[in-house]
Amino acid sequence: MSGRRAVLLSLALLDSSALYFVSYDGVVNNNSLQQEAILTHKGHQYATWYTASRHAVIGRRPVGGSRWETVTLPHRLSVDDSHNVISLGISPQDDTVHVALDTHNTRLHYLRSTPGLAGGGQPWRAIAFGQVRRTLGEVELGAMTYPRFVVTPEGRLQFSYRTGGSGNGVNELAEYSGGTWRKLGAWTSATGSYTGPNGVVSGTRNMYLHGLTYDRRGRLHAAFTWREGNAGVLCARGGLTNHDTGYVYSDDRGRAFHLVRGADGGWTKREVPVAPNHTQRSKIVLGRLESAYLVLPGGWIVAASKASGWTDWRLVFDGAGLRAFGEVSVDASRLGTQGILSVQYQQT
Template sequence: MQANFHTLLWLLTAAASVVFGLSITSATTTTLGIDVEGSARLNGGSFQTSAITSYNGWQYAAFYNTSGTYAQNLVTLGRRKINPVAAWEFIVFKDYVQTTIDGHNTISLGISTGDGTIHLSYDHHDVPLHYRVSQQGVATNPASYTWSTALFGSTLNALPGATGIWTPVTYPRFERVDNDLFFELRIGASGSGDSYIYLYSSSTHSWSQVGRYLQGSDNNAYINGIDYLSGRLQASWTWRETPDVVTNHDLGYAYSDDKGLTWKNNAGTTIASMSAGTAIGPTTSGSIVYTIPQGSGILNQEGQIADAAGRFHVLNRETTSGTYLWYHYWRSATGIWTRNAISISGLGAPTATGLRGKLAIANSGELIALIPSNTNTEVYIYASTVAGSFKDWKLLWTGTGFSTEPLFDKARLKDQNILSVFFRQSGSYPDRKLQVIDFALGS
């Protein structure tokens, strides 16, 4: 498989270029490959954490590549040097064939920086765990290793070293924690499930169960994600009563300052303890920061991000005003929540189950929103500032020809101030491509 490597310098309008000092100075596009055949979006799902990540001057992207036969797809992992930028190189795992055309069954990618292991989890919708891991050191000294499937073990149905429940699994996620790695997943079905966290130790090269931190009661929590920054792990979610999206309700929030062992509500009261076997449920005191009734449009698994100033941000949508609107909810460093409708000229309204967006933080502190249109093939990148109370949204970029929930490389944004975004094009197979666009941010 060859990557089509080319550079596009986007000519931005003067109004889009002058945004609180933040601008996109250039955008470089590379093509990873052809998106797989079928009606479901197997590449580029909102809950796919992470499809793209970087470490130690190299970037990695995980996606399904077609085997050439309908509904027989192969896990593919790309890597490239990014300082300076080089061409992608790919490995294709042919020992596991993905056959379920279901948009839940995406691939998640994680790196343990302490021992240089690369972790993959894939193909889940209420099925047993699928997981594999590389040899130690592969991400620490990548130039020393020929990129090959021989660097990875086989597909496993349990996390090595950990005891746990390994089926039915949906929505596996990785999140870096210092030199180690979190793994979060749902056990159970839509409308009836619990959420667990595991911790990979780079010193012992094995997993341990942190515990069940969210527990359904004839319902389940759909998290927007888990974010670990400056010693704090934060999660937000909506509850769902049934598999029907209209039964989503409420915005929940909790944080942990001991790597998930105990959880606190917004007021700082401990509401769950893994050692005591207690978890956060739908009626746990102080865990709901905004009461949003069923049928009010809030969608599961939208966007969230923590920033270096101690704030926490959530992106979602509601119809509580009588019409669908995007919403930004944010928590100050002192625990005060604010709820703002995102009113931007030219930004179309979201829909009940339309494509979901993401939030990111520029090194200069601006909040970045990556929002896909719910009515056409456009994707927008906006920015806002704390000085403007995160209401002063300005357009940085518009792209067209996508059918994607944009995913970005959080590590590269922090390390290089480059917003690398994983996109899936619109269109039909085999013309529909998977691409990465690198947005250089400047002032």
């Protein structure tokens, strides 16, 4: 993929009867809050989904290959809720595959493979994942939502999750190193006062993450929006209490986060001149030359170059032929290393 155009290299059918239902305007197999549903590690690409029987499935293939091996995990989706996604993580330290799934203000369902499975030399079998646990290793997280995995520059696997609930919750981190998980704790607060445009005050809130990503220099970036606990801040009934877009970063692997402001306290905002014509969310990823790719709902792709200061946004791929439902999942790891953008989606 170049910054000028995107060429379709191949299409692969993962499951002709994958589970499909619409909940909260989304589907459980591809949702922007997943991190990750598809990723690449040591010459293999991994993808995950729920099949028609509601079982969780993980597939893998050699990068560039056409044959997917699949394993069916010993867990079935418990409820028709698009929050209850499957998220994958791989630890570079010991090549274990980690799976977090099926949670929305409930205790976690979690599996971890035997060491070395993601190294490629072991048989791809369900027995390697063992039984489902309701804890993160030996760590009890309690009721939680939005499981995400990220990898630090040193190769430590981190786990992001929200405790509490909508309008009154906090984001927390845990870390896997040396074969053991430990909690790092909360890095947001649910308390404090927010005054709505109508003068009504809300005393609790939660942060909804748009993404949590390490860059090549080791800085952890987080983009988000707030949701208030007091619906009275709405100027009209029937809406959501979300407000503002925010950004923070951490240079100590998530122990402390910092606000960013320009000299004038503001940000540069630029509208992408390609309308998504959709209410669902997009995903932005950077290529090897730091071209930015915005993957819109339905699999449409627009791009901008670093040379232009990311101002020359243009359509580089028309997703109409994919027949993709809404939000899609993106393999950012493969784009960064090979310049190939893999997109996982569910057809309508």
